[in-house]
Amino acid sequence: MDFSSEPPPASEPASPQLQSGANSPNPLFYNEEGIRPGWRILLYLALGFFLYGILLVPVSLIFRAPPGPYSVSTIMLGEAMMFAAAFGAAIIMSKIEQQPVGLYGLALASAFGKRFWQGMFVGLCEISLLIGAMALLGAYSFGNLAFHGGKILQWGALWLVASILIALPEEFLFRGYTQHTLAEGIGFWPAAIILSVLFGLMHKLNPGENWIGVMNIVFTGLLWAFSLRRTGTLWFAVGWHAAFDFGESFLFSVPNSGGVFEGHLSNATFAPGRAWLTGGDVGPEASVFAFLTLILGAIVVHFWFPAKGQPIEVKA
Numbered sequence: 001m002d003f004s005s006e007p008p009p010a011s012e013p014a015s016p017q018l019q020s021g022a023n024s025p026n027p028l029f030y031n032e033e034g035i036r037p038g039w040r041i042l043l044y045l046a047l048g049f050f051l052y053g054i055l056l057v058p059v060s061l062i063f064r065a066p067p068g069p070y071s072v073s074t075i076m077l078g079e080a081m082m083f084a085a086a087f088g089a090a091i092i093m094s095k096i097e098q099q100p101v102g103l104y105g106l107a108l109a110s111a112f113g114k115r116f117w118q119g120m121f122v123g124l125c126e127i128s129l130l131i132g133a134m135a136l137l138g139a140y141s142f143g144n145l146a147f148h149g150g151k152i153l154q155w156g157a158l159w160l161v162a163s164i165l166i167a168l169p170e171e172f173l174f175r176g177y178t179q180h181t182l183a184e185g186i187g188f189w190p191a192a193i194i195l196s197v198l199f200g201l202m203h204k205l206n207p208g209e210n211w212i213g214v215m216n217i218v219f220t221g222l223l224w225a226f227s228l229r230r231t232g233t234l235w236f237a238v239g240w241h242a243a244f245d246f247g248e249s250f251l252f253s254v255p256n257s258g259g260v261f262e263g264h265l266s267n268a269t270f271a272p273g274r275a276w277l278t279g280g281d282v283g284p285e286a287s288v289f290a291f292l293t294l295i296l297g298a299i300v301v302h303f304w305f306p307a308k309g310q311p312i313e314v315k316a
Contacts, residue, residue, distance in 0.1 A: 037185035040093065044177055047089035055081045071262055075162045083169035090177045105176045105234035106168075115231055119239025122300060126240075126293045127247030130284045131254070134270075139277045143267035146253070155263040159250035160242075167241035171234050174199045175225055188229060196221030208258020213279070213286040217257075219294050220285075226298060230305035240297075248283055255283035 029039055059081060087106070094101040102108065110116075134140035147155065174195045182191035200218035203209050224237035248256040253264035258281060270278040279286035 033184075034097075037181045040097070040181050041178055043096075044089050044093050044181070047092055048085045051088045052081060052085035055084060072158050072162050075261075076158075076165050079162070079165040079169055083165065083172065086169050086172050086176070090172070093177060104172075104180050105228060106172060106238075107233060107235075110233060110235055113235065115233050115235040116239040118304075119227075119236040119241075120243040121239075122297065123240040123243025124247060126297060127244050127252065127284065129296075130287065130289050130293055131247070131252045133289050134278055134284075134287070137277065139271040139274045140252075140254075141269050141271075142252070143269055145266050146264060152265065155265070156250060159246055159263060163242040163246040163249070164238070166245050167238045170199070171224065171238050171241055174221060175228050175234055175237060179225065179228070188225075192222060192225035196225060203257050206257040206259060208255070208281050210258075210282050210286060213257065213282040216285045216290045216294070219291065223294055223297050223301070227301050227305070230301055230307065255279070255281055257285065258282050 029036060035043075059077065063077065087101075090104050091101050094103070100107075131140055135142075145152075175192075179188075179191055179195055182195070185191075196218050199221040200214040203217050204211075204214050224240065227236050227240070228234055245256060248254050249261050250263065250265050253266045253268040254260075254270070270280065275281075275286070276288055278284070279290070284290055
């Protein structure tokens, strides 16, 4: 089986061919195509939790506890473990379903390829537009550099890797296997709405996040689902997600979902009393401008990646 093959468009997910379901008389667990999507999602989540638990034990024994929740080492280690568990569970499910794992959005053949860098470009444009608008209105100041020389490259590289590691598990968990499988049962957009709401609610667990930020994250999830539908891959959304986080946490040194992390490039500040414009302690995602950039992002995706009439074939 070729795990590196490109997936078909996300609007037409392939049905798993599970022979065990064809002969089963129990309609609660099986339909004409095999195990029902809901049960497969539960199995996937159970596998993911199991793999995460397996990873957690040796990591806890080998590595000392990172210094805090806002440190780069904490982020990189935690997100790497989460992605390993999420993608590892998908590999197991691809074996059970007799499908290439690339069908779930992250084809290995296109890893960090053209679509990823296109997404990085759009993400950097979005966060730069947001911060630029705030600066023009006198609501943002870049401030003095927090460090100089080689430290800039060192922290920049660390934050680039950390941002990619943040984007990979979040995109795959909410727009990868679960999106593909749930869409088989209830359709692409109902699945995208449910998972985007969960995506937003997950961020409410972050210290400092508010409901305006959560609402923006829900619509962001829908926008990235739209990019998945149009491009047939998650790599574009991963690049976009990573670039936006990189811009917030390092390049423009503003809060990200209520957190200000170590290694930010400058001592940037927001003008007080204008949280509606800057997002305040939450960061740009809680700014009124963030909703406008989402609309612009949807327009870019619509015209850059027009809908195709013919499905893309998968080489199994």
